[in-house]
Amino acid sequence: MGEFDLIKRYFTPSAYSPDVLLGVGDDAAVMAIPEGRRLVAAVDTIVAGVHFPPETSPFDIGWRALAVNLSDMAAMGALPRWMTLSLCIPVADEHWLAEFARGLSTSAQQYDVQLVGGDTVKGPLNISIQILGLVEADRWLTRSGAKPGDLLYVSGVPGEAGGGLRVMQQHLSASSSHHHLLQRFLHPEPRVSLGRSLRAFASAAMDVSDGLLTDLRKLSAASGCGADLYLEGLPVSIALHDVFGVRAAEEFALSGGDDYELLFTVAPGAVSLLESALLHGEVQCTRIGVMTAGEHVRCLRQGVITPISAHGYDHFG
Amino acid sequence: MGEFDLIKRYFTPSAYSPDVLLGVGDDAAVMAIPEGRRLVAAVDTIVAGVHFPPETSPFDIGWRALAVNLSDMAAMGALPRWMTLSLCIPVADEHWLAEFARGLSTSAQQYDVQLVGGDTVKGPLNISIQILGLVEADRWLTRSGAKPGDLLYVSGVPGEAGGGLRVMQQHLSASSSHHHLLQRFLHPEPRVSLGRSLRAFASAAMDVSDGLLTDLRKLSAASGCGADLYLEGLPVSIALHDVFGVRAAEEFALSGGDDYELLFTVAPGAVSLLESALLHGEVQCTRIGVMTAGEHVRCLRQGVITPISAHGYDHFG
Numbered sequence: 001m002g003e004f005d006l007i008k009r010y011f012t013p014s015a016y017s018p019d020v021l022l023g024v025g026d027d028a029a030v031m032a033i034p035e036g037r038r039l040v041a042a043v044d045t046i047v048a049g050v051h052f053p054p055e056t057s058p059f060d061i062g063w064r065a066l067a068v069n070l071s072d073m074a075a076m077g078a079l080p081r082w083m084t085l086s087l088c089i090p091v092a093d094e095h096w097l098a099e100f101a102r103g104l105s106t107s108a109q110q111y112d113v114q115l116v117g118g119d120t121v122k123g124p125l126n127i128s129i130q131i132l133g134l135v136e137a138d139r140w141l142t143r144s145g146a147k148p149g150d151l152l153y154v155s156g157v158p159g160e161a162g163g164g165l166r167v168m169q170q171h172l173s174a175s176s177s178h179h180h181l182l183q184r185f186l187h188p189e190p191r192v193s194l195g196r197s198l199r200a201f202a203s204a205a206m207d208v209s210d211g212l213l214t215d216l217r218k219l220s221a222a223s224g225c226g227a228d229l230y231l232e233g234l235p236v237s238i239a240l241h242d243v244f245g246v247r248a249a250e251e252f253a254l255s256g257g258d259d260y261e262l263l264f265t266v267a268p269g270a271v272s273l274l275e276s277a278l279l280h281g282e283v284q285c286t287r288i289g290v291m292t293a294g295e296h297v298r299c300l301r302q303g304v305i306t307p308i309s310a311h312g313y314d315h316f317g
Numbered sequence: 318m319g320e321f322d323l324i325k326r327y328f329t330p331s332a333y334s335p336d337v338l339l340g341v342g343d344d345a346a347v348m349a350i351p352e353g354r355r356l357v358a359a360v361d362t363i364v365a366g367v368h369f370p371p372e373t374s375p376f377d378i379g380w381r382a383l384a385v386n387l388s389d390m391a392a393m394g395a396l397p398r399w400m401t402l403s404l405c406i407p408v409a410d411e412h413w414l415a416e417f418a419r420g421l422s423t424s425a426q427q428y429d430v431q432l433v434g435g436d437t438v439k440g441p442l443n444i445s446i447q448i449l450g451l452v453e454a455d456r457w458l459t460r461s462g463a464k465p466g467d468l469l470y471v472s473g474v475p476g477e478a479g480g481g482l483r484v485m486q487q488h489l490s491a492s493s494s495h496h497h498l499l500q501r502f503l504h505p506e507p508r509v510s511l512g513r514s515l516r517a518f519a520s521a522a523m524d525v526s527d528g529l530l531t532d533l534r535k536l537s538a539a540s541g542c543g544a545d546l547y548l549e550g551l552p553v554s555i556a557l558h559d560v561f562g563v564r565a566a567e568e569f570a571l572s573g574g575d576d577y578e579l580l581f582t583v584a585p586g587a588v589s590l591l592e593s594a595l596l597h598g599e600v601q602c603t604r605i606g607v608m609t610a611g612e613h614v615r616c617l618r619q620g621v622i623t624p625i626s627a628h629g630y631d632h633f634g
Contacts, residue, residue, distance in 0.1 A: 021355060025539070026459050027392035027523055028359035030452065033350040038338060041433060042345035043401040043447055047440035075344035084360040086403065086445040116358060123364035123443060128403040128436070130360060130447035135347065142343050206344055222342070 006092050010101040011085065011118055019081065020114055029116035031082055037134040042072040045128040053168055058096045060186040061127065062103025068209065069131035070111050070190035071260040075207040077141040077199030078133035080111055080192060085118035088126040111192055139199050141264070146204035146223035150265040152289040153274070155191050157235045158212045160184040162256020163244060177239040188260035194283055198264055201273040205264035211255035213308065215263055216289075217297050223265075226294030231301045235286045254299075254308060265291055323409050327418040328402065328435055337399070337431055346433035348399060354451040357395040361385045362445040370485055375413045377503040378444065379420025385526065386448035387428050387507035388577040392524040394458040394516030395450035397428055397509060402435035405443040428509055456516050458581070463521035463540035467582040469606040470591070472508050474552045475529045477501035479573020480561060494556040505577035511600055515581055518590040522581035528572035530625065532580055533606075534614050540582075543611030548618045552603045571616075571625060582608055 008025075016023045022030040033039060046065055048054050056064075066083065073080040085104070089096070108115060113131070164185025167178050191207075198205055204223055208215045213229070220227045231250065240249035262285075266274050278285055292298075299308045325342075333340045339347040350356060363382055365371050373381075383400065390397040402421070406413070425432060430448070481502025484495050508524075515522055521540055525532045530546070537544045548567065557566035579602075583591050595602055609615075616625045 022457070022459065026461070027389040028357045028395065028448075028450070030393070030457055031356045031358065033354075033356055035352065037350075039348045039350055039356060039449075040345045041348065041399070041401055041447075041449060043403050043434055043436050043445075045403040045405060045436045045438050045445070047405060047438050050438060050440055072344040076347070078345065082358070084358055084447055086360050086362040086447075088362060088364060088443055117360055119360050119362045119445070121362050121364050121367060123367055124441040126405055126440060126443045126445075128360075128362070128443075128445040130358075130401055130403075131345075132356075132358060132449075133345070140339070140347055142339065144343070 006097060006120060010097050011115060013115055016114055020116055023116050024118065031116065033134065036137055038137055038140065040073060040076050040078040040133040040135050040140065041130065042069060043128060043130045044068045044072060045126065048125040056186070058099035059103035062100040063107045063187060065127040065129050066104055066107040066113065067188045067190050068260060069129045070113070070192055071188065071207040071209065073131055073133040074191045074195035074262060075141065075205050076135060077139065077195045077205070078135040079196065080113045080131055080133040082114050082116045082132040084130045085115060086128040087118065087120045088123040089120070090122065090124060111190070141195065141199060141202055141205040143204055143206045143219050143222035146219060146225050146265040146291045147267065148225055148291050148293040150203050150267050150291040151271060151287055152227060152229070152265055152291060153285045154208065154212065154235070154261055154263050154288050155194055155283050155285045156259065156261040157237045158208055158259045158261050159240055159249065159253030159256040160237050161188060161258040161260070162252045163240045165258060167243065172243065177242040180239040181243060185258055188258065190260055191262045191283060194262055194281055197277040197281060198262070201266060201270040202264045203267050205262055208259040208261045208263050209257065211257045212259070212263065213254045213297065219263060220291070220297050223291070226292040227289055227297045228292055229289040229297065229299045231299055231306060233286065233288045235284070323414060323437060327414050328432060330432055333431055337433055340433050341435065348433065350451065353454055355454055355457065357390060357393050357450040357452050357457065358447065359386060359389040360445060360447045361389060362443060365442040373503070375416035376420035379417040380424045380504060382444040382446050383421055383424040383430065384505045384507050385577060386446045387430070387509055388505065388524040388526065390448055390450040391508045391512035391579060392458065392522050393452060394456065394512045394522070395452040396513065397430045397448055397450040399431050399433045399449040401447045402432060403445040404435065404437045405440045406437070407439065407441060428507070458512065458516060458519055458522040460521055460523045460536050460539035463536060463542050463582040463608045464584065465542055465608050465610040467520050467584050467608040468588060468604055469544060469546070469582055469608060470602045471525065471529065471552070471578055471580050471605050472511055472600050472602045473576065473578040474554045475525055475576045475578050476557055476566065476570030476573040477554050478505060478575035478577070479569045480557045482575060484560065489560065494559040497556040498560060502575055505575065507577055508579045508600060511579055511598055514594040514598060515579070518583060518587040519581045520584050522579055525576040525578045525580050526574065528574045529580065530571045530614065536580060537608070537614050540608070543609040544606055544614045545609055546606040546614065546616050548616055548623060550603065550605045552601070
């Protein structure tokens with residue numbers, strides 16, 4: 001089966017919503033943008049052995065490839081709509097492709113995203129997805145809007161995905177805690193709905209992919225603020241405690257990476273809006289600190305500054 | 318120098334046009350789409366050793382990575398506006414990055430395209446660009462609009478790029494013909510202006526990347542037509558004749574690949590519009606055949622059907 005047949009078989013959607021005027025199969029796709037909406041675009045690439053262990057199942061790779069991109073839309077408060085896929089694979093293994101396509105389309109259906117174009121080439125495994133979304137004019141979230149005094153929140157339980165990666169790498173035995181962590185790594189749940197809610201009142205937002213502390217430093221730098229992070233305020237993961245102990249659990253929470261949770265700030269006057277939104281939301285959010293007029297991100301334990309040497313992932317560091 | 322510094326240094330544009338509301342540096346970019354325009358999106362990926370010889374200079378790789386994507390915009394009659402870049406490199410070599418960025422930004426400036434986002438990861442060399450463009454509502458070109466009787470044209474001189482690749486692979490000696498062919502491979506000139514003109518009167522268009530005959534078969538199949546290709550009507554490349562001889566020159570023209578010329582059809586009644594447009598254009602276009610009511614693409618020499626075993630590039634064939 002040739003390249004063109006493969007693409008056609010596994011990556012041609014059977015139907016499009018009316019905003020896709022021309023889908024997969026021509027030199028490019030054509031989409032309609034509703035009036036009053038802005039286009040939001042991002043790209044995220046995952047490489048075998050770098051972003052996931054080589055033994056990861058093709059279904060999970062497909063899910064993950066889209067999920068990490070959806071997380072960028074969530075961080076902007078945008079509604080994901082379309083994607084293009086660049087798939088570089090060493091061999092055209094039909095089983096692999098079928099399972100990868102199933103993982104990709106499962107997340108695509110869950111988040112209502114349509115595949116509108118792609119390129120399949122031969123080479124070392126590399127999956128790049130470009131995500132396209134829409135956001136109301138002048139209502140998107142950025143990393144740079146936080147002000148001193150804004151309260152700092154994180155969604156979900158950061159660190160569990162990092163623990164899940166460790167479980168996978170070390171082939172640890174399979175208790176329910178192991179399984180829970182593994183699922184958090186393999187099936188990140190991009191916080192698209194939360195991002196859409198935050199749009200109304202958050203001052204800044206970004207997704208946590210490189211580790212909470214590293215990403216908080218980026219948000220702080222982009223906003224020109226410092227931040228105080230309360231270590232005792234971090235969401236507690238029973239599964240991380242169970243598998244790795246209390247001390248390692250905190251390390252995972254601060255620098256585990258791969259969480260795809262949202263880190264965001266809310267002005268004190270808008271906290272009631274947040275609380276009201278969270279009542280109707282599907283994900284827990286925890287207040288973990290406050291933005292400051294300083295230049296640095298500080299970690300505090302019971303009010304005492306605590307040096308933490310947590311480094312996020314730097315590909316070439 | 319870490320990943321984030323590298324990205325910042327080489328891939329942060331110094332300025333944006335007003336339609337880029339948020340550029341590189343946040344979780345995603347935000348762009349304004351003018352009223353009455355549709356969004357056009359495509360992705361093309363190039364891999365070392367597959368799409369270009371490993372010894373290709375980083376400047377040429379940067380140029381080429383964008384040019385192959387611009388060619389997709391040209392084929393749609395779209396105006397390219399923005400791109401995201403997924404760059405997978407084995408090591409963070411500063412010289413390589415600086416030269417790659419220079420090649421990329423040279424073509425970006427020439428075609429007025431802005432880099433709005435990207436992802437740099439570690440791994441085997443793989444460059445994927447997602448191109449975003451705009452087109453007037455209901456005025457884009459497709460592969461599927463050709464009708465029997467429409468005249469078939471190609472821009473430029475197909476085959477020269479394929480000859481240039483052969484020159485490079487075989488380290489042939491450097492006459493001016495060698496140099497000309499090499500340049501046609503290393504510096505494809507996407508036919509964006511031609512595509513914009515064709516929008517007004519062409520019935521179908523696509524870009525020639527996998528070889529003229531292979532791509533003509535795709536256009537014919539998409540349009541539900543056959544086609545007769547006149548071998549004696551193919552544009553003659555003096556450089557191909559000079560380096561490889563007459564017979565090989567024809568083979569390159571039919572199946573060389575990497576041309577990034579436009580293959581398009583025009584109804585007989587619109588030929589005068591084409592001729593008028595070409596008077597003001599920068600690239601020669603040659604009539605090479607006619608669409609038919611048949612099912613197949615046939616090659617004719619002096620009116621006699623001539624079997625040609627020309628296969629385009631199929632990654633997994």
